[in-house]
Amino acid sequence: MTFLLIFLSFLPPNDVIARDRPNDAGSTISLHWNLSVDDSLLDGYVILKRELSAGEMDFEKIGSTVRGVTNFEDENAQDGVQYEYVVAAVKNNEVFHSAPSVPVASSPQVFHTGRINVLAAIAIFTGMLAYFVTKARSGKGLFIRKIAGLAAVEEAVGRATEMGKPILYVPGLGDIDWTATIASMNILGEVAKKIARYDTALIVPNRWSVTYTVAKEVVKEAFISEGSPEKFREEYVRYVTEAQFGFAAAITGIMMRDKPATNFFIGRFWAESLIMAETGSQAGSFQIAGTDSVLQLPFFVTACDYTLIGEELYAASAYLSREPLLLGSLKAQDYGKLIVLLILLSFTFISFFNINLLPILRVQ
Amino acid sequence: MKRKIPLALCFIMGISMIVQFFIPHPASLEFSSVIYKWIIVLMAFALVLAIGNLIRHHGNKIHRRKEDWQYSIVTLAGMVAMATIGLAWGIDPDSLYQRIYLNVMAPLGGTMFALLAYYMASAAYRSFRARSLEATLLLLSAFIVMIGFMPFGQYLHPRFPAFAEWIMKVPNMASQRGILLGVAFGSIATALKIILGIERSWLGGKE
Numbered sequence: 001m002t003f004l005l006i007f008l009s010f011l012p013p014n015d016v017i018a019r020d021r022p023n024d025a026g027s028t029i030s031l032h033w034n035l036s037v038d039d040s041l042l043d044g045y046v047i048l049k050r051e052l053s054a055g056e057m058d059f060e061k062i063g064s065t066v067r068g069v070t071n072f073e074d075e076n077a078q079d080g081v082q083y084e085y086v087v088a089a090v091k092n093n094e095v096f097h098s099a100p101s102v103p104v105a106s107s108p109q110v111f112h113t114g115r116i117n118v119l120a121a122i123a124i125f126t127g128m129l130a131y132f133v134t135k136a137r138s139g140k141g142l143f144i145r146k147i148a149g150l151a152a153v154e155e156a157v158g159r160a161t162e163m164g165k166p167i168l169y170v171p172g173l174g175d176i177d178w179t180a181t182i183a184s185m186n187i188l189g190e191v192a193k194k195i196a197r198y199d200t201a202l203i204v205p206n207r208w209s210v211t212y213t214v215a216k217e218v219v220k221e222a223f224i225s226e227g228s229p230e231k232f233r234e235e236y237v238r239y240v241t242e243a244q245f246g247f248a249a250a251i252t253g254i255m256m257r258d259k260p261a262t263n264f265f266i267g268r269f270w271a272e273s274l275i276m277a278e279t280g281s282q283a284g285s286f287q288i289a290g291t292d293s294v295l296q297l298p299f300f301v302t303a304c305d306y307t308l309i310g311e312e313l314y315a316a317s318a319y320l321s322r323e324p325l326l327l328g329s330l331k332a333q334d335y336g337k338l339i340v341l342l343i344l345l346s347f348t349f350i351s352f353f354n355i356n357l358l359p360i361l362r363v364q
Numbered sequence: 365m366k367r368k369i370p371l372a373l374c375f376i377m378g379i380s381m382i383v384q385f386f387i388p389h390p391a392s393l394e395f396s397s398v399i400y401k402w403i404i405v406l407m408a409f410a411l412v413l414a415i416g417n418l419i420r421h422h423g424n425k426i427h428r429r430k431e432d433w434q435y436s437i438v439t440l441a442g443m444v445a446m447a448t449i450g451l452a453w454g455i456d457p458d459s460l461y462q463r464i465y466l467n468v469m470a471p472l473g474g475t476m477f478a479l480l481a482y483y484m485a486s487a488a489y490r491s492f493r494a495r496s497l498e499a500t501l502l503l504l505s506a507f508i509v510m511i512g513f514m515p516f517g518q519y520l521h522p523r524f525p526a527f528a529e530w531i532m533k534v535p536n537m538a539s540q541r542g543i544l545l546g547v548a549f550g551s552i553a554t555a556l557k558i559i560l561g562i563e564r565s566w567l568g569g570k571e
Contacts, residue, residue: 129556
């Protein structure tokens with residue numbers, strides 16, 4: 001059988017198509033071909049290319065694939081230079097060349113067409129945000145449901161003042177690039193304003209150096225905006241450590257030593273959430289938590305008096321400040337969710353007719 | 365002016381990074397790369413401030429002989445020792461710095477993590493006391509899921525494991541997705557509010 005194969009000729013792959021890879025920074029050409037009809041008997045394929053502008057050059061090998069593969073990406077193309085490609089079938093060191101592809105040149109793109117859906121979503125959402133903010137600015141009242149955890153903030157600060165004990169505010173373990181941490185900083189600003197009105201001590205331990213500097217400025221600005229800059233103390237905002245469980249150990253230490261009247265756990269948390277919340281609960285502190293981490297929410301719900309679930313964390317700043325512009329943005333969020341819900345329901349209904357619209361939502 | 369400059373910077377950088385997401389051109393990637401290098405430089409400056417704060421806080425604690433001040437000595441000594449060892453002998457995989465890290469820091473972190481099991485037991489006891497309808501439902505679902513994922517569940521009834529899996533995959537997953545949807549919109553809204561200058565709590569609120 002082997003003897004026979006040596007004297008047989010094999011058909012090469014056909015329809016070799018070379019095109020500039022879309023939505024990239026250039027330098028890449030995508031190749032596609034139809035398999036040789038003898039694919040199952042081959043060792044594989046080699047890919048060859050030549051530059052057209054350099055005169056009559058020979059084809060050079062740039063890569064290879066195993067049999068059954070129909071595509072390849074040449075990531076070493078020079079932008080603007082025309083190339084021709086050939087795919088050759090290989091069997092026992094014998095090669096059987098395809099016809100060359102149509103000449104092609106790579107180029108960088110200035111717009112990612114695979115992200116049009118994201119752009120459309122941002123545009124629609126920004127439009128809704130602008131509409132509701134304008135509506136709020138015109139003075140029309142917007143109904144916002146009561147969020148128990150946020151309504152309890154005033155009580156929490158008052159309790160600490162009456163007891164003469166500090167308030168512990170943990171802004172999560174995420175760095176400043178987590179949206180939950182940014183939301184936490186906004187809430188910290190509002191909580192610090194309330195603290196500035198009373199004569200209560202505040203402890204804000206931080207895991208990251210950048211969150212430490214931001215938290216310090218937020219608290220300082222809150223005290224200034226309340227007309228009590230003299231009440232602000234440098235020791236209110238602290239840097240602790242970047243080590244996850246080292247940070248958890250430090251927080252539990254603060255809870256057991258200083259016995260804060262109220263603990264806030266607002267931001268992004270991981271496995272350490274229950275260690276901190278349960279220690280606070282055992283120390284008898286009043287506790288308000290808020291996170292967008294679905295896995296940590298049950299721990300906070302169990303160990304804390306109030307928990308801001310998911311989006312309530314992002315609504316907190318608007319709820320506490322009662323600024324009409326911020327309240328308007330909450331309405332935009334609600335209508336955004338309604339639109340997504342309608343899209344999900346309509347796509348589900350359309351799928352009953354064997355039409356799959358989900359690729360429209362896929363982000364490249 | 366003190367607020368207008370940060371707001372303007374926030375707007376310019378926020379819009380630039382959104383636009384960058386839609387442009388795959390090398391110039392756009394280079395811009396993004398430069399910004400990330402700036403972030404690293406800013407983080408280095410912030411770290412100096414943070415370490416200054418750490419030294420000041422623990423220094424004050426030792427000076428004023430506050431409760432448990434001895435631990436502050438350990439903290440400062442540890443920080444100085446690790447920095448000195450790292451700077452003097454490097455942080456290669458087989459260096460003294462890495463050996464201390466792997467043999468002291470890692471086990472200490474593991475010990476804290478291990479404590480979680482005990483905290484879980486006490487939290488579970490508190491939440492599973494059937495004092496309300498919600499707590500009773502929680503207790504019931506937890507019981508079904510726990511038994512269902514144990515071999516004993518199969519023994520009780522052949523459909524027990526499938527029911528436990530259904531609880532996890534349908535009602536549990538549906539509620540998780542609902543929360544995640546809200547979180548996604550909240551994140552986008554927060555980002556847009558800060559970029560557009562609507563949210564100013566981080567600057568002390570309204571002017």
